[in-house]
């Protein structure tokens with residue numbers, strides 16, 4: 001990139017101001033004073049000095065947020081239909097962050113928002129097998145044959161799910177409660193799994209993503225993930241957390 005653009009990204013001032021500084025002979029590139037205006041810089045390898053001090057592009061602070069998404073909020077940064085988005089819900093005014101994966105409009109529960117692209121990629125990539133745990137209430141009382149089909153993997157139309165952990169938790173007003181752990185994140189996966197065995201989901205909540213649990217976080221509320229939580233999550237998928245980033 002051009003030197004004046006690099007200088008502007010380092011926070012020295014506008015490109016015009018950076019050009020003035022170059023003209024004044026105050027800028028050195030790899031030990032040589034720069035006089036040419038169109039000089040190119042490789043930000044990873046070149047060393048730029050202004051008034052004998054090295055200038056660097058600041059590393060963007062990484063942000064990791066856990067939201068307990070309430071039902072009736074859309075997992076998106078913007079909604080053309082004007083519905084409340086998860087960003088509206090947390091009232092975020094800072095730098096660009098986005099949700100990792102998605103929960104349906106009606107689904108509640110754990111949703112991570114971040115500006116760390118590598119972290120978001122790893123959390124959603126099937127290779128890393130991050131567990132997602134859901135609590136759900138489904139219509140009627142599935143027989144053990146239906147539950148076993150879910151356990152072994154079921155055809156949901158365009159996809160056969162991997163084996164899932166599934167535990168019957170009890171019944172509520174003639175409907176059944178389950179806890180389900182899956183690794184995949186296909187669109188409406190849990191709903192489609194139960195539909196495939198004839199028991200539509202009536203209520204769905206994601207309670208855990210890997211080692212991150214909601215604990216006492218109420219629907220509609222959010223908090224920052226602690227450094228320990230991020231390290232544990234990254235570690236559990238075989239990555240390393242360095243300098244505030246995956």
Ligand code: URA
Nearest residue numbers: 103104107188190191
């Ligand atoms: N599975 C679903 O069906 N919906 C969600 O929101 C998440 C997982």
